[in-house]
Amino acid sequence: MGYQFDFGALASYLTLFLKGAGVTLALTAIAATIGIALSIGGAATARWGLKWARALVAAYVELIRNTPFIVQLFFIFFGLPALGLKMTALQAAILAMTINLTAYAIEIVRAGIEAVPPGQREAGFALGLKPVSVFVYVILPQAIANVYPALVSQIIITMLESAVVSQIAVTDLTHVADFIQSRTYRAFETYFVITLAYLGMAVGLRWLMTRAGRRLFAGRLR
């Protein structure tokens, strides 16, 4: 093999690399926060909503879960401006990631709600709580605790899939890799290091969120 590996060529791009990792993490954090909040509403609608609202949520979930993320991203970034909805690449990326994560999270949260024993809801009502209070204070905490590990996995999957947003020129970690390899001609080394960085971020994020979960749902986590 005549190829000499040269990882040293990458060292001078450390700042750029950190910036890219920051963008990837920020995108994930925003999409996760908005996505989980929306999915709680979506799951509640799927469970107790009016018939047409339930059908709407079901259609949304099926449509997103049965199409590739990259097509959703292209549709939002290239397709929607034709309707007059112009947005920057960053906005499109956040929108696509949020829409994608929400669909998967609705299914997860719904399973969590269904696993809460019906007695909990009845007990809440027996105490004279309003329906909204029963949901927010009695059902929701238990539902989220039930499926917390699955939600963590879904957020990590979203982070890994977000590598695709580099294709619409969002300067995330993968885009930084594209840039570095075009400068150094060290494609394999660059992508190798960046892949390991993603692995580290995935492992770190899982560790952090599992610890946070133990605090948040003390004793409830299965």
Added chain:
Amino acid sequence: MINVPLWDILQFLLLAARWTLLLSAIAFVGGGIGALVLLLLRYGQPRYGVRLVHLYVELLQGTPLLLQLFLVFFGLPLLGVDVSPILAAGVALTLYASAFLAEIWRGCVDAVPRGQWDASASLGMNFLLQMRYIILPQSFRIAIPPTVGFLVQLLKSTALASIVGFAELTKAGQIVTNATFQPFLVYGLVALIYFAMCFPLTFCARLLERKLMRAR
């Protein structure tokens, strides 16, 4: 702007969708064989097989598929292999599928009661005979619904092959968009074609799962 009839656009996209299906099939068959080997390694004799398979699965599930694709695309030439887009996409998706299928099937093998292993061992069967006649047939039934479910994920993942220049459905969408300047229509159609391919599989998986639940 060139005016292209809707029918021509649709026809072009549908022709490209064949490549999406072919790539999915290659990855599924290759991944299935790979997963089977991993499974034998996992349950077979040298005990470090467990750790090795675990590491492999962690590596492939903990990194973006896009970067795995790039590593294969830029890595194979270093080994002296001349890569075409379909080869790179095929290899990367096969590795990806093997990791996921190995993890899914591991759960199914674990669901076979311990006594089945002991009973077959007491009949003097060696590891391969146990796997072939006792364990795999029993895990096969419960493995079908999640495997069909994974097929949907794999089919969607083939869209990333467009990035290394493989002309499947998503790439065809890009090409048509560049010619017609109708991204809303074209990407809408692309999404619908993916949906038409994936939804029946999703539906099947759900049906099979329900059937299995009732059988228990």
